[in-house]
Amino acid sequence: MDENSFVKYLKSEFPFTDGTGIGDDTSIIKIENGFQLITKDILIEDVHFDLSYFTPEEIAARALAVNLSDIAAMGGKPEYFFLGIGFPENFKGEKLDRFFKELKKGCEKWNIKLAGGDMSSSPDKFFLSITMVGKSLNPIRRDGAKAGDLIGISRVTGESSLGMELLKLGVNIPYYSGMHKVPEPEIVSGVIFSEFVNSMIDISDGLVIDLGRIMDSSGKCARIKYEKIPVTDEMKTICGKYGLEETELVLAGGEDFSLLFTVSPEKEMEMRKTGVKYHIIGDVIDGEGVCVKHQGKLIEPKRKGFDHFE
């Protein structure tokens, strides 16, 4: 069973009737004024970060970023969060102190508050879990894509994966390492997009796999023109230099936390006027799956994206 199938199994076994439960970036519960959004992301040493090149500050910033990005993907505003942390012996003292100092900076930067949590020693690996609470007047789900919609992406994708691949090769180019370690959640853009789009998700596991999740939830098919996806010349050059495959990084590289959305052509015209940045990379038709063409020729990434069940 792969991760998507498992999520489907959970959705059917654990029906949620108080709002939207499993299967979107956050849960959605109706509250007095609008909707409460709650998301929970876990980070495990040697799965999501490597302590040999992540500082305590970077782990704290990253943990906040991935959860904030889930709120952004709904078009919501984050409010407060709960922290669960298991730290090995060698993380006590100075490192834990640095972790919390950075967490405090993050609270100030994003105007969010730590509301509680739990901590414990851990036998060997460091892990943490954040539950982030936010709100929205009009949360954007994954299942709203319509035939005829345009597909948009907020910014470049593949830079986080490039940063990680370079670090694995022992190459530290600060810009790309930074994109991998501490991605920037798109809270402001997310709120603006939410006034226009029909569906939205953040790219955590890869462009194709995450776009596939929108299509799967909406019962539609995505057509992507590869040449429309923003890729910088610098990224192309670096890929060439280190023998990395650009299309793999762009299509299957996860953890960019760019926002991916579908919007009707009419609403897209209006959205353009706000000045918010994004790129149109394809459109939605009836059918299923995600199809990517480069200069009219079908291409398929070797790896679809990251799957914890495979």
Add this chain to the structure above:
Amino acid sequence: MDENSFVKYLKSEFPFTDGTGIGDDTSIIKIENGFQLITKDILIEDVHFDLSYFTPEEIAARALAVNLSDIAAMGGKPEYFFLGIGFPENFKGEKLDRFFKELKKGCEKWNIKLAGGDMSSSPDKFFLSITMVGKSLNPIRRDGAKAGDLIGISRVTGESSLGMELLKLGVNIPYYSGMHKVPEPEIVSGVIFSEFVNSMIDISDGLVIDLGRIMDSSGKCARIKYEKIPVTDEMKTICGKYGLEETELVLAGGEDFSLLFTVSPEKEMEMRKTGVKYHIIGDVIDGEGVCVKHQGKLIEPKRKGFDHFE
């Protein structure tokens, strides 16, 4: 720095103005009708459970129980929860399936729903984090104890620790193993208590340490009469047989998840009429700390309780 000092440090560094944040069993946020309660507890293999004698079902039930108990300790009703789970290779497939089947049973038993979460492979240890959301019209905090209050406990304490010590000795007495593995959260009693008591906590780290938390938050002193604490004859016998110290288990043994509260003598008279079960074990005076006397003689447990920072 010990755990209590660290919590104080976090409370001062991360002020929470939307309600009650760090430092109680759950956070408390005002909502339309009453208060929303949120708690997050983590469970780590080889810290909170041992896979050599915990089944996947027991881990699921235990993870729910400890979080439900935090809601119970506020006098709240649980509603839904978020699950974060990191599973090692050997837990995939059948064991993960059994875990989720039991989780579903728990949802039915406690009338709660799984609302979302995150899952990931984990390099070696199994860990999980649950964030439970509940509500209450009148949540009971730790800081409300008053001089003159009586101190009550909902049921026996020390049985979970006895179960764990026996398992460590290779002795499996199902009743005590069960108390250790899957404690019963006191949701119903908690709601009834909440109509009368001034302060409440659940015993997660040990009677003395958790009562100390109430006293510390309230700026008061607790006087306990050891002989008033309910201890069964069977427990005494088993302690004698296996050379375990009863007072240590009762005073410092954690994870019973009995409820501990303080209540004015007048309200206690009213509460008694409801028929809810509890035992009065001492009273509250001005001052600080927790003092335990046995037949008038001061006793002090060697270990105060479980502290992840020591």
